[in-house]
Amino acid sequence: MSHVWVDASAGVAGDMLLGALLDAGADLAAVRVAVRAVAGDAVSVRAERVTRAGLAATKAHVDLHDEDPPHRTWTTVRGMLAAADLPDPVRRDALAVFGALAAAEGAVHGVPADDVHFHEVGALDSIADVVGVCAALHDLGVTSASAGAVAVGSGTVHAAHGAVPVPVPAVVALSRGRRVRAGGEGELTTPTGMALVAALASADEDLPELTVSAWGSGAGTRDVPGRANVTRVVLGEPSGAAGRPVAHQLEATVDDLDPRLWPGVLARVLAAGAHDAWLVPVLGKKGRPAHVLTVLSPPERSDDLEELVVATTTTLGVRRTACTRLTLDRGWVDVTVEGHRVAVKVGRSRGVVQQVMPEFEDVARVAAELDRPERGVLTAAHAAAAAAGWVVGGPPPGDVLGR
Template sequence: MTHAWIDASAGVAGDMLLGALIDAGASLDAVRQAVAAVIGDAVTIEASTVTRAGLRATYAQVALQQDDPPHRTWTTIQQMLTAAPLPAPVRDNALKVFAALAEAEGRVHGVPASDIHFHEVGALDSIADVVGVCAALNDLGVGSLSAGPVAVGSGRVRAAHGSIPVPVPAVVELAQGRRIQAGGDGELTTPTGMALIAALAPTDEDLPGIAIQKSGTGAGTKDFADRPNVTRVLLGKSPSHSRSQAVQLEANIDDLDPRLWPGVLRHLMQTGADDAWLVPILMKKGRPAHQLTVLAHPTRADQLEKQILQHTSTLGVRRTTYTKRALARGWIDVPVDGSPLAVKIGHDQGLVLQVMPEFDAVAALAEELGWSERRVLAAAFAAAETFGWSIGSPPPEDFSALRNHQ
């Protein structure tokens, strides 16, 4: 699959990572379209070639075209992303990034994540950076990410709450469990940059064994004489591994208001769970209850465990490690009454094994067309088969052509 490794040894910010991905070949038009879907024409995005300490790089400049409110809440940004007509992988990744930011800011200020008011990271240019990076990754077909040690800087910086030490508190929270280093004077890594790495590149590792196919270098705003102010991205094909480690977290709960469960499950998914579900059970003394189960990558287990303890009434969480086999998968768009609909394709050993429309997209399109959801599903299956994506058959083209292939 296509893997991206982020070199943040000189620091990372949202615009730097966006510039690196555009430099690696991501479509600037795809980035602009995704950002416009969320915030309209409130910003412009331009990419130019610059040098940083003599090293060529791409500078992604996000410029405001209107006055920006002083802050936005996490709930407001969540609603903006959910309502926007974005491809599912772009929307889901952007939600993960802002959820990570909200959790970090909540811990810093001692308030629930839902009550957080973003200042700098809630500005239109920061929203554009996050959505732009997620759109660029989707356009490049990146299925997995990892990152090396992150240079965070040193000294102090002025922010909405006055003069604060570097690394700023939100970066410290987001960097939990990762290797960091000073790397130089000033703020080298911003909360947005750290959140992108924390949410999208859960594995902290030195350069892995990949066959490099593309690379990109993104420039920061400043040009230091003693070191290139850049973030690099290396993309390549990693060896195919059909089996991986997964952690399963479980808790039996008999005293939680059942109206809270949908929010609990939604929050866990936004925090980075691969899946989360409830099973009705009967506990001791004949009490009806629910067994909560969360499946996640091992690097996210600690954070999700904390969320279970915080958002439910359980007194403990069981943890089991499993070996998981997952089909390789990716996305295609098929036309349904002239509108594109995302369909997930699962495959193995050169054959298509699963063809499944994205149900959130099905529900949205059914509402738009005035059709039943069943009718949209049937039309999506028929369209996929018309284009050659049939269960049990070879694909009409190479599987690597699938979006977000992994």
């Protein structure tokens, strides 16, 4: 496994991230092949060694051979990526980046994502940036990514529709759930750069625990006195929490909901795609009895689950916190207790059985069928699993079933 951490503390743009990955060892030839597969001969990529505020870096140049590239819709860009001869991971990542960008631009301009006309983004240079970054990550063997706080800049910038405040609206929309700061004057982060971070960096974190294997710096166009205008990357093998799946923890404190409604709320958020959900009684403001509802959500489901929490409870707001998850490799094995089937959930890690637990609904069913106490059936199911070789601390004796 290889993890990449993106340091966007001085900002990030598509060409800066591409330059950083090339500086870290990505093959320029592989990047060129991928870009050519999408854009043909209308654009080319080259790299140049430069310095920014005394720091050595690689400047990725995207040279256009079409003086008037057309503006393209997300539908058009999606078709170009689908038709291109690209490795599946490169195509998948590029589609994710442009999809995030289309959704953000659509929200900003009040139009469906498929109808968004990309101006800067739809131009060939930005297509080259996105496809180039995705190809560079694939060439480096990167399997997970995270990023720190992003410097977005301040002031105003001139765009197709006139003067726009910095950070521009699309960057703000793409920043949801992530840490940002001004970091300096001007536009330090472009929509393309923020879309790459938002779509590809699954965790918002400071530099995680890594065994470092490579690093690189990608230069921006300007050389700003007193501030290195670069995006940096650090690559390595993850340890600790690095590279773990990311999740969002959604919380709401409620003191005025009929308690008979809570089981239904929990059932609905779980049915809507939450990893888990639970309720904790607390003493709220003014000494009122209250409950804290916590929902562990996949990032792509967080917006919908927040809306569901608001719709099914009386809360006036939901807190969101990014976190990582350690998930054991898990599955099911079947055992029998006096001729009755009981499913047993098994968790494994690094070739060792870590958890063995009979499914209690099966235990209760078998206890009712045998007219025996549930405690006795639970003990018998544990014994049957142990007899089959499923023992905590031991090697798995066979395969598990997915359910």
